[in-house]
Amino acid sequence: MKKIVASFACFIFLPAVCYAESTALWRSFDLDKDNALSLQEFGNYRSNQYVELDADMDGKWTRREFVQRPDYMQSIRPDELRKKFKRWDKNKDGYWTQGEAEKAIKGNFYWLDKDKSKAISMDEMPKGF
Ligand SMILES: [Ca+2]
Ligand SMILES: [Ca+2]
Ligand SMILES: [Ca+2]
Numbered sequence: 001m002k003k004i005v006a007s008f009a010c011f012i013f014l015p016a017v018c019y020a021e022s023t024a025l026w027r028s029f030d031l032d033k034d035n036a037l038s039l040q041e042f043g044n045y046r047s048n049q050y051v052e053l054d055a056d057m058d059g060k061w062t063r064r065e066f067v068q069r070p071d072y073m074q075s076i077r078p079d080e081l082r083k084k085f086k087r088w089d090k091n092k093d094g095y096w097t098q099g100e101a102e103k104a105i106k107g108n109f110y111w112l113d114k115d116k117s118k119a120i121s122m123d124e125m126p127k128g129f
Helices: 002-012 015-019 039-053 063-067 078-088 098-112
Strands: none
Touching: 039 098, 063 078, 078 098
């Protein structure tokens, strides 16, 4: 898992980050350095990952784009991703739009924020998320 996260970090950030701990990737989105991600910080972090998946850069994701992940992101099984896509494509038009992505990110955020502190602490952030 550590290897996957590190190689993803290399893809986006300066190579120096590649040698850091696995938590370093999302920590770089902790702009106010309070060791937790607010909804906005978490949103930036997730959008950054999702933007990578939009192969034709049209601002929305087809199921194919959503499921077909580059090597460094292949920590979730394709059938799991297909299920996720089906759940997250709320209006069932075959596209996952930015509006739908925002809802999914918010849902993720409140789910991960177990103690309802309105921020995801280091302990609450799953490894490799
Ligand atoms: Ca923060
Ligand atoms: Ca697309
Ligand atoms: Ca849709």
